Amino acid sequence: xxxxxxxxxxxxxxxxxxxxxxxxxxxxxxxxxxxxxxxxxxxxxxxxxxxxxxxxxxxxxxxxxxxxxxxxxxxxxxxxxxxxxxxxxxxxxxxxxxxxxxxxxxxxxxxxxxxxxxxxxxxxxxxxxxxxxxxxxxxxxxxxxxxxxxxxxxxxxxxxxxxxxxxxxxxxxxxxxxxxxxxxxxxxxxxxxxxxxxxxxxxxxxxxxxxxxxxxxxxxxxxxxxxxxxxxxxxxxxxxxxxxxxxxxxxxxxxxxxxxxxxxxxxxxxxxx
Amino acid sequence: xxxxxxxxxxxxxxxxxxxxxxxxxxxxxxxxxxxxxxxxxxxxxxxxxxxxxxxxxxxxxxxxxxxxxxxxxxxxxxxxxxxxxxxxxxxxxxxxxxxxxxxxxxxxxxxxxxxxxxxxxxxxxxxxxxxxxxxxxxxxxxxxxxxxxxxxxxxxxxxxxxxxxxxxxxxxxxxxxxxxxxxxxxxxxxxxxxxxxxxxxxxxxxxxxxxxxxxxxxxxxxxxxxxxxxxxxxxxxxxxxxx
Numbered sequence: 001x002x003x004x005x006x007x008x009x010x011x012x013x014x015x016x017x018x019x020x021x022x023x024x025x026x027x028x029x030x031x032x033x034x035x036x037x038x039x040x041x042x043x044x045x046x047x048x049x050x051x052x053x054x055x056x057x058x059x060x061x062x063x064x065x066x067x068x069x070x071x072x073x074x075x076x077x078x079x080x081x082x083x084x085x086x087x088x089x090x091x092x093x094x095x096x097x098x099x100x101x102x103x104x105x106x107x108x109x110x111x112x113x114x115x116x117x118x119x120x121x122x123x124x125x126x127x128x129x130x131x132x133x134x135x136x137x138x139x140x141x142x143x144x145x146x147x148x149x150x151x152x153x154x155x156x157x158x159x160x161x162x163x164x165x166x167x168x169x170x171x172x173x174x175x176x177x178x179x180x181x182x183x184x185x186x187x188x189x190x191x192x193x194x195x196x197x198x199x200x201x202x203x204x205x206x207x208x209x210x211x212x213x214x215x216x217x218x219x220x221x222x223x224x225x226x227x228x229x230x231x232x233x234x235x236x237x238x239x240x241x242x243x244x245x246x247x248x249x250x251x252x253x254x255x256x257x258x259x260x261x262x263x264x265x266x267x268x269x270x271x272x273x
Numbered sequence: 274x275x276x277x278x279x280x281x282x283x284x285x286x287x288x289x290x291x292x293x294x295x296x297x298x299x300x301x302x303x304x305x306x307x308x309x310x311x312x313x314x315x316x317x318x319x320x321x322x323x324x325x326x327x328x329x330x331x332x333x334x335x336x337x338x339x340x341x342x343x344x345x346x347x348x349x350x351x352x353x354x355x356x357x358x359x360x361x362x363x364x365x366x367x368x369x370x371x372x373x374x375x376x377x378x379x380x381x382x383x384x385x386x387x388x389x390x391x392x393x394x395x396x397x398x399x400x401x402x403x404x405x406x407x408x409x410x411x412x413x414x415x416x417x418x419x420x421x422x423x424x425x426x427x428x429x430x431x432x433x434x435x436x437x438x439x440x441x442x443x444x445x446x447x448x449x450x451x452x453x454x455x456x457x458x459x460x461x462x463x464x465x466x467x468x469x470x471x472x473x474x475x476x477x478x479x480x481x482x483x484x485x486x487x488x489x490x491x492x493x494x495x496x497x498x499x500x501x502x503x504x505x506x507x508x509x510x511x512x513x514x515x516x
């Protein structure tokens with residue numbers, strides 16, 4: 001079953017002149033329109049996301065992958081395109097303010113690259129998660145508390161730290177709180193934007209492993225955006241390769257890694273140190 | 274018949290090498306019966322690993338068909354959709370490369386158990402089966418809860434081997450799974466293949482060692498410079514090559 005189907009997703013920063021998409025992209029080697037100087041963050045992006053799968057989006061800085069993640073998380077407005085999602089009638093990108101909130105609270109869990117975008121560091125770790133539960137209509141102190149405890153255990157955070165300010169947590173724990181918050185309301189879709197940024201290598205591995213276990217157990221469809229091929233290799237079933245705002249290649253992750261077709265993908269894979 | 278490989282070719286267009294084309298496989302055809310053990314042999318660079326990777330779709334064949342009969346029907350592994358490939362990997366189709374490639378900081382026991390619980394088997398039951406397999410492969414018990422990154426080549430290969438056979442896929446692709454094992458451990462691994470898989474799993478395995486081929490194979494596929502040289506039964510191969 002398809003959870004989400006995106007077609008012609010486009011995000012342009014600036015005042016588009018109408019020809020920006022033709023004047024940018026991998027063939028031109030730039031994502032800034034030479035006519036009006038608008039920046040085409042992503043354009044003409046088509047893909048499907050299946051039930052229970054992890055889709056990787058890989059590309060270097062400026063390839064448009066984070067812009068794409070923001071569109072899907074309904075954190076920014078698309079310039080054009082259509083997203084059909086199980087949880088919503090009609091084009092998801094046209095959802096009004098109220099529907100967006102409803103979707104973000106119940107159906108889409110976002111793990112931001114920067115902790116500050118995802119968590120209130122002055123609140124306790126438990127409080128951050130409780131806030132998400134409250135937004136989805138949870139009531140009753142005892143119920144919320146026991147759900148938070150359950151989520152701490154699932155994401156392997158010491159429950160004894162539940163009431164401490166999030167600012168006092170290690171980077172790895174903060175990332176876990178973000179993941180706990182993202183999955184708190186059993187969403188249909190989780191989006192991870194650069195899930196290992198700022199973490200020590202040893203912590204990265206444990207966070208990825210924890211996430212993969214939860215993802216498989218709950219069978220939640222996931223989009224993981226990263227410049228790091230190792231993150232993609234370890235998590236994603238299928239992968240989209242982006243450059244200059246376009247998808248230049250897509251396929252099974254092991255196929256992309258071992259039999260890359262596009263010239264750019266071959267260079268990317270061969271650049272790994 | 275479980276697998277029918279028909280005129281499969283694989284070319285690599287190496288953009289990084291000025292667009293040079295490399296031939297991985299050239300017009301290879303043969304078929305495999307259910308329950309058979311087929312050994313693939315040939316010199317380095319003859320296309321053995323490419324063949325297994327094409328069957329697993331880690332390489333996308335340039336042309337040809339790879340018809341795979343599954344429990345629910347059949348599909349062409351060379352051309353079917355990615356979703357279909359993902360759905361047969363695991364219980365129907367298993368693949369093990371020569372070296373272990375896993376998330377770091379996962380204990381050996383969980384590396385082996387993971388494919389089982391991803392198939393829905395209870396966590397403790399999966400760990401139980403993993404223990405049995407690692408024990409049969411003579412992996413010291415004090416390593417079961419340690420991280421394979423710190424293991425020797427032979428120890429890592431045993432973990433890799435146990436992980437590959439654990440889910441008992443219907444078709445198992447093994448790429449030199451015993452290359453780093455000493456003779457005694459290798460004998461354990463091959464014994465395990467026979468007993469644990471119990472003839473229910475069809476195996477296509479790449480092997481360098483003649484004695485291994487002699488012990489496990491029903492038929493032998495010989496590759497030479499990306500082409501199929503011949504397919505012979507083990508008795509013929511024995512008279513031709515081994516003795």
